Amino acid sequence: MARRIVVLTEGHTNPHTAKTASCMIRYKRDEIVALLDSTQRGKTTGELLGVGGDLPVIGSLAEAPPADTLLLGIAPPGGKIPAPWRAIILEAIERGMGIWSGLHDFVSDDPQFAAAAAARGVLLVDVRKNNERGVARRVGIRSDCLRIHTVGHDCSIGKMVASVELAQGLKRRGIDAKFIATGQTGIMVEGDGLPLDCVVADFVAGAAEKMVLQQQHHEVLVVEGQGSLVHPSYSGVTLSLLHGCVPHGLIFVYEIGRAVVTGVDHVAIPSIGKLLKMYDMMANANFQCQILGIAVNSRRVSAAEAAAERARVRDEFGLPVCDVIRDGADELLDAIVRFRDTARWREWNASPPS
């Protein structure tokens, strides 16, 4: 039986902070019965987040349709639970709902939540909780599984959405593709994956490599990127993942109008050209990798502005460019399939047998 989920975004229902909510509504609409934010009561998620159409925004759990799960729908910097949410979480537990969280602050480690959940017999699931302790060894990696990795110029710009759309698009073309989730929202959407940003630093690349080893029976892996190589707080997660998943091809993701780093607003993001050089250099440090295309996120601009930017960037870098939501992913899918058909990547990144 499918879950019936209320998504909690109380006080934070905007597309940026409520990234987890938006993506779950985009990809798991049939499991979600309502969004809870008393400050936006009576609106729809279509109005507030641009996804979900007429999915209702309710003001309290008492107004919710029957539901078995409360999903914490935000991903704030540092991953802390907003203080006003505690009472709502406790009320959900008392109503017999399980809690599904992707925050760094683990709900299952909170004594009050844990006691309430034990008393009521409900589950507290922390998607980020892990005990990964394997180092990357770059051994046993199949040479005929094509690995595509999304990278970008900042956090929260659509790397996960681009990855899901590419994997789904490849599947529609009859290719056995698998989305490899590396963050809390992707894991909730896909039902598997590892939360790399919450792994102990020495083992992040190892965790990425482990997912590749586990899933390389598929023909193509599309590995969700994290952060960016220039994010002052998270660049190391980005590089561990880039080196851990040993990709053959990169899709560079950026958002039009994003000029400064998320959460560190006084730091400017370098130009696309400079970033492409960085990713190219770091991805070719000791394996071979090619940038295959650019996924532009144009949600903040008009269709005409998006089209002009798309043409300009395609022209400047000689790469296929599209907004996977606005334009569909076909231009990038064509590029990935063309690259796959060259077969030359099969000679790249060969690793010793395990």
Added chain:
Amino acid sequence: MARRIVVLTEGHTNPHTAKTASCMIRYKRDEIVALLDSTQRGKTTGELLGVGGDLPVIGSLAEAPPADTLLLGIAPPGGKIPAPWRAIILEAIERGMGIWSGLHDFVSDDPQFAAAAAARGVLLVDVRKNNERGVARRVGIRSDCLRIHTVGHDCSIGKMVASVELAQGLKRRGIDAKFIATGQTGIMVEGDGLPLDCVVADFVAGAAEKMVLQQQHHEVLVVEGQGSLVHPSYSGVTLSLLHGCVPHGLIFVYEIGRAVVTGVDHVAIPSIGKLLKMYDMMANANFQCQILGIAVNSRRVSAAEAAAERARVRDEFGLPVCDVIRDGADELLDAIVRFRDTARWREWNASPPS
């Protein structure tokens, strides 16, 4: 009263694996009474590790001079306790010695060790244990504290030693310098610092930044580097640290004869020239930083070979080059002081007040 330490390297007394032992003997010789390795009994650490002169290698704790601490003296990939060590650790606890460990496998979390230590009233200290949960914000960083950072082409090549020697050399010149320890051995030597490779990935840069904020009353910080930008397992730790400590100047460290990556022997290390370009690009991603010099580790070659390499590299890159142990650090110290005196770095990397 000073500690009296027995260093345990049982079965692993070589300069590479016993890095923690070597560095503690180099910098804390007066606190160490013996090295324990039954497979090397009767030799000296001078013979086996090239440090400590006639410091004796003993075959069992029963042979040790009076001592209050057993220090686990290795840093293996993944940081696990070798199985044969368990009996030695338990014997030390029974003899009333505290345990000092830098491994990822925490001795204080081991039920058997914890029970024995509680019964005997001794301390189990895990240098890597931490609960860092702050993200880097790049705020409140003093513009007139000069930050020097050592980086390199691999693990275990002498970044920590170079950092300590540079900080000590600056102090001898009357400059208020502070060594910032970022790994287990450095922390044991200096008595403070944070074990960045054991911090949850999202918070590594934040932990590096925290040390800068805490110590920036000093005139110069020399921040110990970790791993390398091209290490398949640990590159993310390197980049988090590089971006978290916001250095003005880098010292590049490499070892002559090191051609393949530590622990991933089928992967080649790129050339010095390629690595200098990578560090330069990544360190200038969104702040300004200059490579000031090169510390060559020449322990595996003759004095003549070392001198030839030093001249060749100095010529190729136009940078000061020395082996801080063999030649002394003066050439690099001169470069750092010249750079400091230009004062132009004071206009770099300014951050908003906290």
